[in-house]
Amino acid sequence: MDLKQVAKDTAKVLASYLTYQSVRIVVAQLSETNPAQAIWLNDFSTKGKIQDGEAYIQELLRENQDFGFRIMTVREYLAHDVTEFLPEMVCTGIQQANMEHRRQHLERTTQLNWSVSSSNPETSSIDSEPNLDNLSS
Numbered sequence: 001m002d003l004k005q006v007a008k009d010t011a012k013v014l015a016s017y018l019t020y021q022s023v024r025i026v027v028a029q030l031s032e033t034n035p036a037q038a039i040w041l042n043d044f045s046t047k048g049k050i051q052d053g054e055a056y057i058q059e060l061l062r063e064n065q066d067f068g069f070r071i072m073t074v075r076e077y078l079a080h081d082v083t084e085f086l087p088e089m090v091c092t093g094i095q096q097a098n099m100e101h102r103r104q105h106l107e108r109t110t111q112l113n114w115s116v117s118s119s120n121p122e123t124s125s126i127d128s129e130p131n132l133d134n135l136s137s
Contacts, residue, residue: 012053014083014086015053015054015075015079016050016051016052016053016054016056017053018053018075018078018079018082019050019053019054019056019057019071019075020050020053021075021078022071022072022074022075022078023041023045023050023056023071025074025078026041026067026070026071026074027041027042027045037067040064041064041067044060044063044064048060053075057071057072
């Protein structure tokens with residue numbers, strides 16, 4: 001496992017996602033101040049290479065330099081503020097999600113095992129009525 005490559009790939013995906021979020025923020029701002037420009041940027045973004053943040057920025061700079069610089073500025077601001085909290089949030093989120101997946105899997109497995117054993121009384125090791133006489137107080 002090449003952890004450096006995993007980190008590089010993750011950073012690229014995160015940068016592209018922050019580019020996407022920056023576009024959403026700029027479109028929302030423009031919707032309030034200049035709806036025609038918001039429509040243009042939204043249309044451009046749906047036709048462009050938004051999944052690859054760097055290719056998207058290059059394409060946008062060729063079409064509209066002002067929007068390109070504005071999105072780069074917002075992206076840089078988001079990167080600075082978001083990455084401060086990200087490591088702890090990612091680790092905690094993954095731990096909690098893994099615990100929930102394990103819990104759900106265990107519930108499904110035990111429910112499946114319970115329904116199989118209770119539907120076949122010959123293989124069931126649990127009596128339908130417990131014997132309370134053997135319990136000591």
